[in-house]
Amino acid sequence: MRKIVILTGAGISAESGLGTFRDADGIWTKYPLEDVATPEGFARDPELVHTFYNARRVQAAAARPNAAHTALARLQRDWPGEVVIVTQNVDALHEAGGASDVIHMHGTLAGALCAICGHRWLAPETMDTTTPCPACARPAARPGVVWFGEMPYFMDAIYDHLASADLFAAIGTSGQVYPAAGFVQEATACGARTVELNLDPSAVVSNFDETRFGPASRIVPQWVCDLLDQRG
Numbered sequence: 001m002r003k004i005v006i007l008t009g010a011g012i013s014a015e016s017g018l019g020t021f022r023d024a025d026g027i028w029t030k031y032p033l034e035d036v037a038t039p040e041g042f043a044r045d046p047e048l049v050h051t052f053y054n055a056r057r058v059q060a061a062a063a064r065p066n067a068a069h070t071a072l073a074r075l076q077r078d079w080p081g082e083v084v085i086v087t088q089n090v091d092a093l094h095e096a097g098g099a100s101d102v103i104h105m106h107g108t109l110a111g112a113l114c115a116i117c118g119h120r121w122l123a124p125e126t127m128d129t130t131t132p133c134p135a136c137a138r139p140a141a142r143p144g145v146v147w148f149g150e151m152p153y154f155m156d157a158i159y160d161h162l163a164s165a166d167l168f169a170a171i172g173t174s175g176q177v178y179p180a181a182g183f184v185q186e187a188t189a190c191g192a193r194t195v196e197l198n199l200d201p202s203a204v205v206s207n208f209d210e211t212r213f214g215p216a217s218r219i220v221p222q223w224v225c226d227l228l229d230q231r232g
């Protein structure tokens, strides 16, 4: 049985109405990432950071999965081997599309984290500087997402999956943020075939064996159909 490991980025949720980060009108062109996505920014102005993530939480809760999300869920269901989805996205659209056991390496908007004691809980729709931690009671709630300068989650499990992958696919990610951008080289070194599916070539496109360009809602279902046709 062949094992497939899939890395997804903001591009897979773009057609669900959630903005990407580095495209022309991307999130980081409107909000300096140093202010809203670093521990230093949170220490400087926690209200600003809460306001930014509260708005993203509301927006993500209203978004619906698109054909790319549902196609990956179908692949997980119908492929006669393991299909592991690792996402950099903090939305829940893979799960809403029917996928299971999604590895959220950058955390989730649905999660809250105590900046003092490290306790994690389900985030309320909005948080502010008075939101108490249910474990230590201190008003130190922060979004349960990974910021620049912080280590992504589940890295040991992800590298274990890459080491046993037969096929690695990166979907809708610009290849500018590590460690995720390095997964293609890791997978190649471990013997996997690699494919990039994206609107435009990523920064690491030359590391892939195969490329497919176009909107995710078109190229991902097509890729899944091709894989399922070949499964024999």
Ligand code: APR
Binding pocket: 008, 009, 010, 011, 012, 014, 015, 020, 021, 022, 023, 026, 088, 089, 106, 171, 172, 173, 174, 175, 176, 177, 197, 198, 199, 200, 201, 202, 214, 215, 216, 217
């Ligand atoms: N279909 C497929 N790909 C698309 C689409 C689409 N409809 N629209 C945009 N893209 C592609 C872009 O061409 C780009 O390569 O998605 C990619 C989005 O890149 P980024 O905005 O950099 O998002 P991502 O790679 O997920 O960012 C990685 O950076 O800021 C951090 O934590 C944040 O998880 C994020 C990480």
